[in-house]
Every structure is written in structure tokens, then in C-alpha cells.
Amino acid sequence: MSAPDSRRPQPWPIRVAHWVNVPLLVIMAMSGLQILAAYPMLGPQGRPAGWYPLQGVPPPEWARLGGWLAGARHWHFAFASLLVLNGAVYLLYLALSGEWRGRLFLPRRDARDAARTLAFYLRLRKHAPGQGLYNGLQRLAYTGALVLGLLAVLSGLVLYKPVQLGALTSALGGYDTARALHLGVLACLALFTVGHVVLVLLHPRSLAEMVTGGRKPDA
Amino acid sequence: MPSHVRVLQPRRLLRPTRRDLLLGGAALCLPACDSARPRAGFLGAMERFNARLEAALFDEDRLAPEPPSEELTPPGAYPQYFISETVPIAPASWTLRVGGLVTRPVLLTLEDLQRLPRSGYRLRHHCVEGWSAVASWHGVRVRDLAQAVGASPDARFVEFRSFDSGYWSSWDRPSALHAQTLLAYGMNGAPLPPEHGAPLRLYAAVKLGYKMVKYLTEVNFLPEPTGGYWEDQGYEWYAGV
Numbered sequence: 451m452s453a454p455d456s457r458r459p460q461p462w463p464i465r466v467a468h469w470v471n472v473p474l475l476v477i478m479a480m481s482g483l484q485i486l487a488a489y490p491m492l493g494p495q496g497r498p499a500g501w502y503p504l505q506g507v508p509p510p511e512w513a514r515l516g517g518w519l520a521g522a523r524h525w526h527f528a529f530a531s532l533l534v535l536n537g538a539v540y541l542l543y544l545a546l547s548g549e550w551r552g553r554l555f556l557p558r559r560d561a562r563d564a565a566r567t568l569a570f571y572l573r574l575r576k577h578a579p580g581q582g583l584y585n586g587l588q589r590l591a592y593t594g595a596l597v598l599g600l601l602a603v604l605s606g607l608v609l610y611k612p613v614q615l616g617a618l619t620s621a622l623g624g625y626d627t628a629r630a631l632h633l634g635v636l637a638c639l640a641l642f643t644v645g646h647v648v649l650v651l652l653h654p655r656s657l658a659e660m661v662t663g664g665r666k667p668d669a
Numbered sequence: 670m671p672s673h674v675r676v677l678q679p680r681r682l683l684r685p686t687r688r689d690l691l692l693g694g695a696a697l698c699l700p701a702c703d704s705a706r707p708r709a710g711f712l713g714a715m716e717r718f719n720a721r722l723e724a725a726l727f728d729e730d731r732l733a734p735e736p737p738s739e740e741l742t743p744p745g746a747y748p749q750y751f752i753s754e755t756v757p758i759a760p761a762s763w764t765l766r767v768g769g770l771v772t773r774p775v776l777l778t779l780e781d782l783q784r785l786p787r788s789g790y791r792l793r794h795h796c797v798e799g800w801s802a803v804a805s806w807h808g809v810r811v812r813d814l815a816q817a818v819g820a821s822p823d824a825r826f827v828e829f830r831s832f833d834s835g836y837w838s839s840w841d842r843p844s845a846l847h848a849q850t851l852l853a854y855g856m857n858g859a860p861l862p863p864e865h866g867a868p869l870r871l872y873a874a875v876k877l878g879y880k881m882v883k884y885l886t887e888v889n890f891l892p893e894p895t896g897g898y899w900e901d902q903g904y905e906w907y908a909g910v
Contacts, residue, residue: 488798495802496746519797520903527905528715612795613733613874613910614726620734625793625801 458663459583461549465660467540474533475643477525478602479636480515484522487514492630499630530606537599552583555593560586595642598635605632708903720907727909729843733874735791741857742802749864750878752898756863757833757884763868765852769828769889772819779854779868785809785817790849795910796878806872808853812846814888824890829871829882838871838880838897844909849874852885877908 487508493499516522544550555564563586569575571587579585584592604618608628612619622628650657658664708716751757765782768774775781789807796802811827827845830837844850850873854861861867866883873881879899900906 485799489796489800491800494740494742495748495800496743518903520899520905523797523905524712524716524903527719528712531715531718609799611723611726611910612793614728614731616731616734625795629799 456667457547458659458666460659460663461543461547462663463543463547464540464549465663467536467543468660470536471533471540474529474536475639477515477529478533479640480513481522481525481529482632482636483509484514484516485519485526486633488519492626492633494626499626502630527610530610534603537603541596553589553592554596555586555589560589562586564590591642591645595639595646598639598642601631602635602639605629605635716905720905723907723909724841724843727843727875729847732849733790733792736793736803738791740793740803741791742804747802747804747865748796748800751833751864751866751883752836753834757831758863759832759868759884763886765869765885766887767814767818767889768887769891770821770824771815771890772821773817775818782809782852782854782869786813788813788851789855790851790874792849792872792874794878797904797908805857806851806853807855807858808851808869808872810848811850811852811871811888812848814852815846815890818890820890823892826891826894828887828889828891828895829885830887830889831882831884832886833884836882836884836898837895838882838900839891839895839906840876840880841894841907844873844875847873847875852888875909877910879904880908 490508491498491505492502498505514522516525544553563579563581565586566575566579567581567585567587570578605622605628607615608619608622608625609632612625612628619625619628622631749756764776764778766774766776786809787807788810789805791803791805794802794804815827825842826839827842828837828839850871852869853866853872854869856862856865861870866885869885870883871881871885880897894906897904897906900908
């Protein structure tokens with residue numbers, strides 16, 4: 451593995467994992483919404499969750515994949531393994547390469563910078579704080595997306611095997627809570643994606659770097 | 670028919686949408702991904718992988734926890750499900766035929782079944798559609814029946830047939846012989862009502878609802894799996910939870 455200071459800003463394993471993730475997340479979200487359409491309610495039978503505003507409202511047809519419940523389940527379970535594999539490879543690379551240092555949100559280091567960057571975006575500050583690859587707010591957002599991904603997998607495992615993975619089911623508050631969490635995580639990831647795409651379009655260089663890797667420091 | 674039954678219909682079974690095909694292409698597996706023929710191509714290969722993973726995750730000694738009684742699904746809210754037009758009613762001469770690879774094939778009346786050891790559990794039901802419900806069930810464990818009829822170790826699968834328009838399913842032996850897998854003749858402390866499968870239904874902690882055949886007429890211990898009503902239309906065969 452190359453030394454951290456001679457790497458491109460976006461090393462190739464990160465670029466590959468990032469772009470592989472795009473179709474995987476789309477397939478998981480759309481087949482998941484087709485599964486939700488079979489029972490678009492939260493809460494166990496006879497006790498619908500009062501806080502959920504979309505009780506009984508099926509997701510729109512255009513957002514679904516799989517045609518019917520059985521088809522959607524085949525898509526969802528087939529691609530879930532690939533999503534987990536991609537995530538595991540990504541996390542392993544972050545850990546072994548040391549890239550986690552520049553990418554993960556470390557509260558002591560990044561909290562103040564994240565607040566300043568947020569103030570800049572909200573027009574409460576005139577100047578953006580200086581930054582390297584990522585500022586504190588970006589680290590917070592990307593680390594948050596990783597946590598969401600982890601929660602999606604854990605709650606998904608509960609829905610997949612609520613009995614065989616009983617300890618995980620209890621840890622997440624039971625089957626129906628895990629199902630609500632699974633949908634909530636999807637909503638948060640969708641919001642993240644909207645913000646992510648908007649900001650990338652405002653800063654096209656970051657998109658170019660995620661494709662080419664960017665300039666090597668010594669080039 | 671209750672409203673929740675409708676979504677199980679095999680709509681568009683042979684008609685993948687344009688979006689399915691486009692997304693299949695996006696996943697670089699066109700034409701190997703086809704929602705209508707999930708047993709072929711990439712989805713089929715992954716389903717076989719998934720079935721092996723599910724069997725590996727299955728622990729025959731793990732019991733599902735019994736939910737507290739306050740989590741019992743309120744009367745009337747527990748979904749009813751059958752494929753016939755109206756609630757199937759058992760003939761007065763109803764018996765359960767137990768056969769296949771057994772040393773003592775038998776015809777059992779409800780009274781015969783009630784003389785076998787009685788077991789009961791309060792369990793959470795997991796439907797393929799995503800909902801859960803809680804009820805208690807009592808009856809004879811399939812493992813006690815298997816012992817009573819002398820089921821051969823070569824019978825690695827158990828088939829359950831019904832008088833609900835021929836609805837049936839087949840199970841792997843370890844799941845069928847799990848300690849909480851019952852031939853239930855009672856629900857919530859009362860005799861099993863017709864809308865929940867009277868006089869006898871299968872109930873288990875370790876499978877999705879569609880595997881639990883109601884209105885039972887036959888239990889066969891077999892060397893090969895024989896599919897099932899929904900399984901043959903594209904739903905997953907193993908369907909463990």
C-alpha cells in the first residue's frame with residue numbers, strides 16, 4: 451500500500467467503492483420500497499405507530515423495483531450481500547491505509563471547524579475556514595452517512611432473521627422498531643444524497659477527483 | 670377475502686417492467702436479473718446462496734423468546750388468510766394422514782392428536798409482507814408426531830398439505846422438528862377457529878407465515894422437497910426467520 455503522502459486525494463479503492471455503491475444503493479432503496487408497498491404501515495398488527503404520518507400510503511410506483519413482493523425480495527437479498535461486501539472492503543481499506551484520519555469525524559478535532567463551516571454556509575460568517583481534503587462539516591456528513599449505512603445493515607439483519615439473530619433484535623428494540631428504523635435510515639440517506647449531489651454540483655472539482663483520483667501531491 | 674391477501678397475488682409474473690430491465694442493465698447483469706424468473710440468472714444464483722446462508726444461520730436449539738402477554742394482538746386484528754373464496758370448513762369425517770418414509774403410517778382424528786403430548790407457545794408471527802402479530806398456540810409438536818410414527822432419518826423434508834384449495838408447503842427437516850414447531854389445534858387458549866386454520870394448522874417460530882400451512886390434511890416425511898403454493902410462484906422456499 452502506497453504511503454499516505456504520495457497518494458492521490460481520492461485513492462482508487464475509495465473511488466471504486468464509491469461508484470459501486472451508487473447502483474447498489476439505488477437497487478436496495480427501490481426494491482425496499484416495493485417490499486414496503488406490501489404492507490405500508492409501521493407498528494405490529496392492531497397497534498399502528500401513531501407517529502408515522504404515511505400509514506397506509508404505498509410508495510409511488512416509479513420508486514419501486516421488482517414488480518411484486520417476491521421479485522423485490524429476490525433483488526433486495528441478492529444485492530444486500532454485495533452492499534455489505536462493498537462496505538466491508540471500504541472500511542477495511544480506510545482502517546489499513548490510514549485514510550480514516552482525514553475522513554472520519556473526530557469530535558475534538560473537527561467539531562469547532564464543522565460549526566464554523568456551517569456558519570459560513572448559513573451566511574453567518576464571511577469567510578470559509580481553510581481546509582485540506584475535507585472540512586469538519588464534510589467529515590461529519592460523510593461519517594454520518596457511514597453510520598446510517600451501518601444502521602441500515604443492522605436493522606436489515608433483524609428483518610432478515612429476527613429469531614436467529616435474536617440478540618440483535620432485542621438490541622434494536624424488537625422487530626417492528628427495527629422495521630421503522632430501517633425505513634427511517636432510508637429517509638435520512640435520501641436526504642444526505644440530495645445534499646451531497648447539490649454540493650458536488652456546486653464544487654465540480656470534487657466530482658472530477660472522485661473520477662480521476664485528482665493530482666498526486668508530487669505531480 | 671381480507672385486504673392483506675391481495676398483494677401476494679403473482680401480478681406481472683411474466684411481465685418485468687421496463688424499469689426493472691433498465692436497472693438490471695445498470696447493475697451490469699442484464700439479462701440475468703429478471704424479477705419474474707428469479708430462479709434464473711444472477712438473482713437465482715444469489716437465491717441459492719441465500720438459502721445456504723439461511724440454513725447455516727438456523728440453530729435448532731435456539732428458541733424464539735415468548736413476547737409478554739400485553740403484546741398479544743387484539744382480537745380481530747390478527748390477519749386471516751386462506752386462498753379459497755370463503756373460509757374453508759373441514760368435513761365432519763376430517764382426519765390427518767401421516768405418511769411418507771415412516772414405519773407406522775396413520776390416519777389421526779383430532780381426538781387422537783389431542784392424546785399426544787401437548788405443547789404451547791406464545792410467539793411473534795413474521796409475515797413476508799413485513800407485519801408482525803402475536804398469539805399463543807397449542808397442539809402437538811411435529812417432532813413428537815415424527816417420533817410417534819417412526820419417521821426415517823432419510824426423510825430430510827416434510828411436506829404439509831391442506832384442504833384450502835390444495836395449498837401446501839414443504840420444509841427442511843430441522844425447521845419442521847424445531848422444538849417450537851407445532852401442529853396447532855388451539856389459539857390463545859381456545860380451540861383453533863376456522864378462520865385461522867381449524868381443525869389443525871402448522872405453526873412455527875422459525876419460518877415466515879406462508880410456510881405455516883393451515884387446514885391440514887396430510888403430513889408426509891419425504892426424501893426430497895416438493896415446493897409449495899407460493900414457493901412455486903416465485904417466493905423463496907427456505908423462508909426462515
